Amino acid sequence: MRGMFASIAPRYDLLNRLLSLGLDQRWRTALVRSLPETAPGQRVLDLCTGTGDVARALQPALPEGTRLHASDFCEEMVVLAPSKFATEGAPAFTVGDAMALPYRDRSFRAVTVAFGLRNIEQPPVGLAEMARVLEPGGRLLVLEFSRPERKLFSAFYRFYFFRILPFMGRLLSGSEIDAYRYLPESVWAFPTPAQLAEEMDRAGLAVREQRRFLMGAVVLHVAERVGM
Numbered sequence: 001m002r003g004m005f006a007s008i009a010p011r012y013d014l015l016n017r018l019l020s021l022g023l024d025q026r027w028r029t030a031l032v033r034s035l036p037e038t039a040p041g042q043r044v045l046d047l048c049t050g051t052g053d054v055a056r057a058l059q060p061a062l063p064e065g066t067r068l069h070a071s072d073f074c075e076e077m078v079v080l081a082p083s084k085f086a087t088e089g090a091p092a093f094t095v096g097d098a099m100a101l102p103y104r105d106r107s108f109r110a111v112t113v114a115f116g117l118r119n120i121e122q123p124p125v126g127l128a129e130m131a132r133v134l135e136p137g138g139r140l141l142v143l144e145f146s147r148p149e150r151k152l153f154s155a156f157y158r159f160y161f162f163r164i165l166p167f168m169g170r171l172l173s174g175s176e177i178d179a180y181r182y183l184p185e186s187v188w189a190f191p192t193p194a195q196l197a198e199e200m201d202r203a204g205l206a207v208r209e210q211r212r213f214l215m216g217a218v219v220l221h222v223a224e225r226v227g228m
């Protein structure tokens with residue numbers, strides 16, 4: 001997984017914009033709008049941050065004095081992130097595994113993950129870590145692809161996702177690894193929103209909202225850390 005993302009890192013942003021027709025940035029903006037109220041001194045964590053696009057969208061939305069941390073286990077991706085920020089007040093970018101977070105229990109007000117949970121080797125382990133570092137009442141925001149629900153749109157989407165996207169992805173990414181064939185296959189194998197809500201529940205994360213975009217092709221899962 002790490003090698004696959006390393007191989008597409010240099011063209012990752014460009015491919016995101018092209019292959020989603022620019023919609024990916026709108027979905028990240030929707031995620032930012034679902035942030036909980038955050039006070040100075042509190043911390044927010046963006047996991048699987050990749051090249052830092054979620055962090056870039058989050059930063060201006062946070063009140064002064066809020067600290068933004070962002071991490072990813074693929075160094076080739078995360079080294080591209082800091083150049084998107086002014087040096088002063090830039091998020092703390094680190095290389096790290098979402099399944100073994102180096103943070104204290106209950107130390108974040110919000111945790112965000114965009115298009116990352118599906119790629120974590122064991123999503124339940126990742127979810128348990130996210131729940132652990134969230135303060136009670138803190139919010140988890142997961143943006144993730146899903147299978148569209150409407151039959152007609154689904155047929156069209158499948159054709160694009162399984163036929164056109166892998167071809168374009170291979171051509172434009174310059175990578176020998178078929179990352180853009182892996183993408184649709186991993187989305188189809190990923191739990192449905194209802195199944196994911198159950199997995200989150202088991203981790204102590206109560207799902208409050210599942211907002212669908214592009215007829216369910218992308219879902220924003222908003223969950224709250226319950227318990228003490």
Ligand SMILES: C[S@@+](CC[C@H](N)C(=O)[O-])C[C@H]1O[C@@H](n2cnc3c(N)ncnc32)[C@H](O)[C@@H]1O
Nearest residue numbers: 005048049050072073074097098114116119120
């Ligand atoms: C599709 S990219 C998403 C990047 C970014 N969040 C975005 O919205 O563009 C998925 C990212 O998840 C990272 N990733 C996968 N498994 C991980 C893990 N166990 N720990 C940390 N990062 C992981 C990959 O390195 C990759 O950068």
